[in-house]
Amino acid sequence: xxxxxxAFLKSLWVFHLATGSCNNCDIEILDCFTPRxxxxxxxxxxxxxxxHADVLLVTGAVNRQCIPRLKRIYEQMPNPRLVVAIGxxxxxxxxxxxxxxxxxxxxxxxxxxxxxPGCPPRPEAIIAGLIKLIEQxxxxxxxPQA
Amino acid sequence: MLYLLYxxxxxxxxxxxxxxxxxxxxxxxxxxxxxxxxPPLLQPLYDILKLLGKETLIPIGAxxxxxxxxxxxGLVSVMIVSTMLWVSNLxxxxxxxxxxxxxxxxxxxxxxxxxxxAFASGNPLASLGASREIKLILSYELPFIxxxxxxxxxxxxxxxxxxxxxxxxxxxxxxxxWSGGLALLVAVMCTQAKLALVPFDAPEAxxxxxxxxxxxxxxxxxxxxxxxxxxxxxxLPFFLIIVYLxxxxxxxxxxxxxxxAYVGLVALITxxxxxxxxxxxxxxxxxxxxxxxxxxxxxxLLALGNN
Numbered sequence: 001x002x003x004x005x006x007a008f009l010k011s012l013w014v015f016h017l018a019t020g021s022c023n024n025c026d027i028e029i030l031d032c033f034t035p036r037x038x039x040x041x042x043x044x045x046x047x048x049x050x051x052h053a054d055v056l057l058v059t060g061a062v063n064r065q066c067i068p069r070l071k072r073i074y075e076q077m078p079n080p081r082l083v084v085a086i087g088x089x090x091x092x093x094x095x096x097x098x099x100x101x102x103x104x105x106x107x108x109x110x111x112x113x114x115x116x117p118g119c120p121p122r123p124e125a126i127i128a129g130l131i132k133l134i135e136q137x138x139x140x141x142x143x144p145q146a
Numbered sequence: 147m148l149y150l151l152y153x154x155x156x157x158x159x160x161x162x163x164x165x166x167x168x169x170x171x172x173x174x175x176x177x178x179x180x181x182x183x184x185p186p187l188l189q190p191l192y193d194i195l196k197l198l199g200k201e202t203l204i205p206i207g208a209x210x211x212x213x214x215x216x217x218x219x220g221l222v223s224v225m226i227v228s229t230m231l232w233v234s235n236l237x238x239x240x241x242x243x244x245x246x247x248x249x250x251x252x253x254x255x256x257x258x259x260x261x262x263x264a265f266a267s268g269n270p271l272a273s274l275g276a277s278r279e280i281k282l283i284l285s286y287e288l289p290f291i292x293x294x295x296x297x298x299x300x301x302x303x304x305x306x307x308x309x310x311x312x313x314x315x316x317x318x319x320x321x322x323x324w325s326g327g328l329a330l331l332v333a334v335m336c337t338q339a340k341l342a343l344v345p346f347d348a349p350e351a352x353x354x355x356x357x358x359x360x361x362x363x364x365x366x367x368x369x370x371x372x373x374x375x376x377x378x379x380x381x382l383p384f385f386l387i388i389v390y391l392x393x394x395x396x397x398x399x400x401x402x403x404x405x406x407a408y409v410g411l412v413a414l415i416t417x418x419x420x421x422x423x424x425x426x427x428x429x430x431x432x433x434x435x436x437x438x439x440x441x442x443x444x445x446x447l448l449a450l451g452n453n
Contacts, residue, residue, distance in 0.1 A: 004196070004199030005199070007191075010188075010189075011189065011193045038182040038183050038184075041182075041184070041185065043193075047352075048353065048356030049356050049360070049362075051203060051363065052368060054200075078202070
């Protein structure tokens with residue numbers, strides 16, 4: 001692993017995208033940046049521009065209106081890029097699974113690196129998920145096949 | 147050859163190291179003020195390295211040459227200005243006449259580069275931020291030049307950094323006189339605005355226009371802008387130390403004094419940025435052209451009276 005990859009995992013800047021969520025997961029994401037959880041310890045920062053982002057945090061059941069926009073946002077992210085699905089809706093569409101408005105789960109639209117379940121997931125769970133992502137990228141071979 | 151050495155070792159390497167350390171101090175102090183733990187020591191370096199390894203995107207609507215050249219010109223101008231500051235600090239007698247004016251001009255170029263890059267990126271939010279940045283430049287330049295004029299008057303109307311340093315070595319530092327103290331106050335506020343930090347961060351308000359001027363920059367270009375910001379965080383307080391606080395000399399207790407003055411200025415800037423809300427650009431203009439220009443004018447008159 002080169003020094004640039006090492007630096008990449010040390011300073012993940014996250015961009016937060018809500019694709020039709022109920023705002024609960026979004027509140028829990030913002031909790032990660034509060035004094036109690038302080039995710040800046042791991043070098044993570046919330047960015048306002050997708051061009052600066054390394055990690056895309058997606059919440060919500062991806063609805064028809066959001067799919068083209070989600071793709072455009074994903075394509076605007078500079079490589080290397082990671083995607084984290086947060087909350088039950090982003091994982092499996094949650095209660096909207098039979099809805100006419102949510103035809104596809106998130107990972108059928110864009111590739112997803114980490115799934116964080118919960119409705120909403122606790123901030124600790126989000127941090128644990130992100131740290132697992134870093135560990136997995138550090139030693140890709142050590143992880144058991146899920 | 148000697149100047150090339152100064153440019154690379156002092157102007158670039160040392161300035162970048164101290165600037166990155168200062169931006170760590172800034173972030174760590176911010177975190178401590180908010181009862182957080184804060185990032186590790188090498189965090190600013192990791193950020194720059196990571197951005198160097200990322201893909202650099204150029205938007206379709208952008209004008210390529212200004213978009214690509216702006217970060218480079220800004221970085222080089224900060225390198226040159228910090229080289230000049232180092233040389234005038236280490237060898238006060240070898241500086242050329244009028245270097246104060248050159249330094250003031252060169253300190254303006256990074257802001258202009260941000261404006262040019264933002265307009266060239268073709269993003270509406272970026273051009274909104276760029277127009278705010280222009281208004282910001284217009285507002286802080288007048289009191290900043292008046293504040294520097296105080297030091298020039300106190301050094302018997304000499305526009306050489308070396309003479310300003312020599313005057314302070316003889317008569318004590320400028321900041322302890324009434325006029326010098328007022329001028330330092332004004333200059334610190336102008337530094338805050340030059341660094342585009344809260345309360346004067348309207349050009350790149352993250353929550354409002356999502357990084358405004360830097361919104362379309364990514365990868366290496368953004369890394370250059372970040373490094374330029376970090377180096378400015380060294381160059382601007384260093385300029386204030388040379389002009390008002392007698393410079394940093396290399397031996398014993400004097401070095402400790404210089405380091406303390408620098409860290410104190412950075413901490414002051416950080417505390418100001420953490421205890422204030424963002425001002426609207428009109429309020430910034432009123433603040434600088436009203437109270438700050440008034441204070442600077444009083445300082446100039448006091449300095450003229452003493453001289």
